[in-house]
């Protein structure tokens with residue numbers, strides 16, 4: 001903080017879970033309060049690499065990042081129809097949330113796998129008919145230039161790891177510029193101080209070679225695991241409670257399309273929990289293995305926090 005001490009006002013209440021304060025280039029501190037717990041963090045540049053479109057949790061994650069005031073410098077899309085995914089992200093982030101964040105479409109095909117699961121069909125309902133924003137089709141180049149210009153930048157990897165693996169393979173010098181990778185996936189922790197990555201997790205299963213590249217890198221990583229993330233969920237009643245404004249209506253519509261398709265009676269907050277780790281790392285406990293930490297405990301109050309932020 002460059003030796004400057006500033007007293008930061010804190011507001012606590014059901015509808016105001018945190019207060020943001022931003023002053024000049026020497027202070028960029030946010031204070032986030034939940035009950036008596038106070039979390040202070042400095043703003044850090046962040047990239048979000050997402051497969052927004054089928055499961056609604058990516059849309060939740062982008063809304064959660066923007067509504068939390070994070071310094072998101074780039075959003076890239078990955079896997080399958082990345083142009084449609086980029087259009088969905090553009091509509092949500094730039095049109096509805098009014099956030100000036102660049103968005104670029106990344107790679108459609110896994111490194112080696114021939115099979116790409118098709119979209120479910122309800123994704124096109126997430127953008128208005130005829131919506132045709134200009135899309136930057138070179139996500140890898142956008143990743144490289146953003147990382148190069150922002151040493152220490154962190155990446156929330158909430159889709160398959162194809163883009164990140166390709167970046168590390170084609171521009172290995174950029175690995176030292178990446179401060180941390182927060183990865184949604186799965187692993188089994190063994191009793192002998194070891195772990196095994198679990199390739200049944202969707203993000204790992206569809207591009208296992210990309211997982212190998214990313215996990216072989218020297219970048220510090222946190223793996224948010226499926227069983228831990230799955231313990232934070234919201235109900236159809238929670239979703240209906242968002243209605244009343246354009247963003248809330250959009251998220252509710254999109255979530256209801258997903259629930260109708262998936263036949264689930266709740267929506268799991270996998271990807272929002274990944275985003276939350278980027279500014280409140282202790283939301284879960286973890287086991288550490290050199291450069292990798294793997295979540296081991298649930299975050300029982302996270303769904304409540306998420307709902308409060310989305311309702312702001």
Ligand SMILES: [Ca+2]
Pocket residue numbers: 050051052057058158159271
């Ligand atoms: Ca995702």
